[in-house]
Amino acid sequence: MTPDDLLGLFSITETDLAEVAGAGVVLDEHLDRIVERWYGWLRSQPGAMRHFTSDEQLDRVRRQQIQHWRVFLRGRVDALYLRQRQHIGQVHASIDLPNDIYFAGVSQFLAFITECLHELRPNEMAANVRWTTAIAKLMLLDTYVVIDTIATIARDKIALHAKAVMEMSTPVTPIWDSILLLPLVGIIDSTRTADVMTKSLTKIAETRARVFVLDISGVASVDTGVANQLIKITRATQFMGCEAIISGVSPSIARTMVELGVSIGDIQTTATMRDAFEMALKRIGKPL
Amino acid sequence: MLDADDIEHASRISELDGLLVASLAPDLGPAGLERFAHVVLQRLAVTPWRAVVLDCSAVLVMDSQEFARLAELGGMCRLLGARAYLTALNPGIAIHLALAQLQAPELRFCRDLDHARGLAEAEPA
Numbered sequence: 001m002t003p004d005d006l007l008g009l010f011s012i013t014e015t016d017l018a019e020v021a022g023a024g025v026v027l028d029e030h031l032d033r034i035v036e037r038w039y040g041w042l043r044s045q046p047g048a049m050r051h052f053t054s055d056e057q058l059d060r061v062r063r064q065q066i067q068h069w070r071v072f073l074r075g076r077v078d079a080l081y082l083r084q085r086q087h088i089g090q091v092h093a094s095i096d097l098p099n100d101i102y103f104a105g106v107s108q109f110l111a112f113i114t115e116c117l118h119e120l121r122p123n124e125m126a127a128n129v130r131w132t133t134a135i136a137k138l139m140l141l142d143t144y145v146v147i148d149t150i151a152t153i154a155r156d157k158i159a160l161h162a163k164a165v166m167e168m169s170t171p172v173t174p175i176w177d178s179i180l181l182l183p184l185v186g187i188i189d190s191t192r193t194a195d196v197m198t199k200s201l202t203k204i205a206e207t208r209a210r211v212f213v214l215d216i217s218g219v220a221s222v223d224t225g226v227a228n229q230l231i232k233i234t235r236a237t238q239f240m241g242c243e244a245i246i247s248g249v250s251p252s253i254a255r256t257m258v259e260l261g262v263s264i265g266d267i268q269t270t271a272t273m274r275d276a277f278e279m280a281l282k283r284i285g286k287p288l
Numbered sequence: 289m290l291d292a293d294d295i296e297h298a299s300r301i302s303e304l305d306g307l308l309v310a311s312l313a314p315d316l317g318p319a320g321l322e323r324f325a326h327v328v329l330q331r332l333a334v335t336p337w338r339a340v341v342l343d344c345s346a347v348l349v350m351d352s353q354e355f356a357r358l359a360e361l362g363g364m365c366r367l368l369g370a371r372a373y374l375t376a377l378n379p380g381i382a383i384h385l386a387l388a389q390l391q392a393p394e395l396r397f398c399r400d401l402d403h404a405r406g407l408a409e410a411e412p413a
Contacts, residue, residue: 194383194387197379197383197386197387198379198383201379201382201383202379204379205378205379208399208400210399210403232386232387232389233386235385235386235389236379236382236383236385236386236387237382238397239377239381239382239385239386239397240377240379240382240397240399241375241376241377241397241398241399241400241403242399
């Protein structure tokens with residue numbers, strides 16, 4: 001989103017930005033005091049200081065924070081400003097800063113700014129309210145950019161992990177000349193089925209495998225849906241001219257499939273992987 | 289529009305070790321597939337063959353209707369005394385057919401020509 005898009009989304013007008021800049025002129029020389037007060041509040045929060053490893057680091061962050069509020073109170077939202085806030089989001093994500101501390105901290109800072117304005121201009125109540133309202137609106141935008149960056153990083157991490165898990169969960173392996181084995185573990189759903197099919201069939205095409213053993217002894221549970229997914233996988237291998245054997249069919253799975261009325265047609269099944277392997281060797285003309 | 293000779297040329301129908309091998313062109317389309325079937329059946333009517341290999345190695349995309357036409361062609365070949373073998377389907381097509389739960393009992397699916405020849409030799413006509 002562009003700066004203008006964000007300003008529009010948060011209903012922040014040029015007038016609001018001018019109000020923020022007006023407050024900035026008054027608050028500028030008091031920012032050190034406000035930030036110091038804010039750190040006093042932070043120290044009182046359980047666990048909040050664990051993110052600072054040394055006094056030097058604390059001083060550096062405090063200086064950066066004063067600089068940030070100085071920039072914030074200029075009332076200018078441009079691409080550079082958004083990039084800086086996104087960078088803060090990246091830092092928060094990397095140190096795993098809890099959202100409660102962050103949101104409470106923003107809220108507390110607004111309260112300190114409001115109090116400071118009332119102290120400095122006790123007879124300008126209406127203008128103070130306008131200024132703090134505009135500052136609050138801009139703080140919301142600012143907080144959104146930081147949190148959105150954290151959420152994006154979290155989503156990317158989850159997607160990366162899901163991909164890694166998916167990669168590990170479909171280990172199609174040649175176990176003999178012309179024989180492929182895929183031990184399935186965990187939950188089988190339509191997404192996983194599509195992935196299994198793609199990887200298995202690509203491997204079959206690459207290796208020109210004649211037999212494909214699908215071991216389901218590690219599948220969490222088999223219901224009608226799972227059984228149908230397994231049948232689709234084996235049918236797909238058969239379309240490639242590769243014979244499919246489903247191994248690892250336990251007595252409980254066999255009972256469930258019969259009770260559910262699942263028809264496996266001409267698909268070969270065995271109780272153990274050993275039986276499947278023996279059958280596969282016979283199929284390729286190399287019996288044990 | 290392609291005529292029967294063009295289809296035969298584009299689709300490369302040949303004889304190999306007692307098999308009639310008909311290679312499908314990548315983009316026959318419904319009408320082209322119809323004429324392809326016609327040409328194959330004509331060849332079977334003229335000369336008796338035990339096995340017909342429908343080679344799909346050049347085919348990148350196949351929809352359900354095209355597959356149904358090939359399945360029907362397999363049934364017609366059977367009636368003319370030849371077993372039909374479909375070879376070299378690519379993984380994408382195989383996945384599509386499996387997900388669509390399509391079946392073709394009159395077709396035998398093979399990895400390649402050697403596989404088809406092996407099956408044809410092992411099976412009674």
